[in-house]
Amino acid sequence: MAGQWVRLELDLSAFDTDRFERYVTTCRDEGIRLTTLAELGDTPEHRRALYELNKECSADIPERGEFFSYEEFCARRFDVPSYDPRGVVIARDGDDWIGMAATSRHEHFLFNEMTGVRASYRGRGISIAMKTYGMGFARLCGIRRVRTFHHPANDSAIGMNRAMGYADTE
Numbered sequence: 093m094a095g096q097w098v099r100l101e102l103d104l105s106a107f108d109t110d111r112f113e114r115y116v117t118t119c120r121d122e123g124i125r126l127t128t129l130a131e132l133g134d135t136p137e138h139r140r141a142l143y144e145l146n147k148e149c150s151a152d153i154p155e156r157g158e159f160f161s162y163e164e165f166c167a168r169r170f171d172v173p174s175y176d177p178r179g180v181v182i183a184r185d186g187d188d189w190i191g192m193a194a195t196s197r198h199e200h201f202l203f204n205e206m207t208g209v210r211a212s213y214r215g216r217g218i219s220i221a222m223k224t225y226g227m228g229f230a231r232l233c234g235i236r237r238v239r240t241f242h243h244p245a246n247d248s249a250i251g252m253n254r255a256m257g258y259a260d261t262e
């Protein structure tokens with residue numbers, strides 16, 4: 093399978109910020125609040141909420157299979173040098189966590205670990221709003237490239253990234 097992933101990369105210097113900021117504004121107008129795990133507090137309770145949201149959204153990734161246990165998730169996502177809570181964007185409707193766009197930080201690029209929106213909130217561009225909001229972190233780090241890869245059947249994720257300007261890469 094690994095050879096068949098759709099590998100995508102966004103060059104931030106070519107990112108049309110003005111165009112995509114509109115998604116952030118629309119979210120806010122609809123009462124969806126965007127924030128980061130750092131701003132909310134990188135607490136055990138919030139890490140668990142992120143896990144539950146990630147697990148729920150991952151069930152819709154083609155051929156994803158069984159999701160990690162909480163312990164595995166912590167080891168992969170939090171207990172690694174590339175973790176930074178400023179790079180984990182959360183969308184909330186009231187107190188409910190309804191979307192996430194988590195990145196990890198590497199020397200020359202950010203990696204999109206997981207973008208997910210709860211099923212009942214999809215189709216409103218919330219993923220694009222979260223990822224646009226997260227660009228602020230890339231700029232803060234002085235990073236110009238954002239990478240991701242997807243299962244070839246994951247049309248919505250691939251389409252969402254292509255809409256933002258992500259292009260195929262090796």
Ligand SMILES: CC(C)(COP(=O)(O)OP(=O)(O)OC[C@H]1O[C@@H](n2cnc3c(N)ncnc32)[C@H](O)[C@@H]1OP(=O)(O)O)[C@@H](O)C(=O)NCCC(=O)NCCS
Nearest residue numbers: 152206207208209214215216217218219248249251252255
């Ligand atoms: C992928 C996901 C995050 C997108 O969430 P979303 O914010 O609801 O996305 P939207 O439906 O609003 O689409 C955003 C844009 O993506 C593109 N898009 C969405 N679905 C598409 C499809 N099936 N084919 C092509 N492009 C598509 C469109 O450009 C769309 O913008 P537009 O509606 O203004 O044209 C969501 O479907 C999800 O959580 N899926 C399960 C988890 C997952 O697969 N995550 C990715 C792996 S990390």
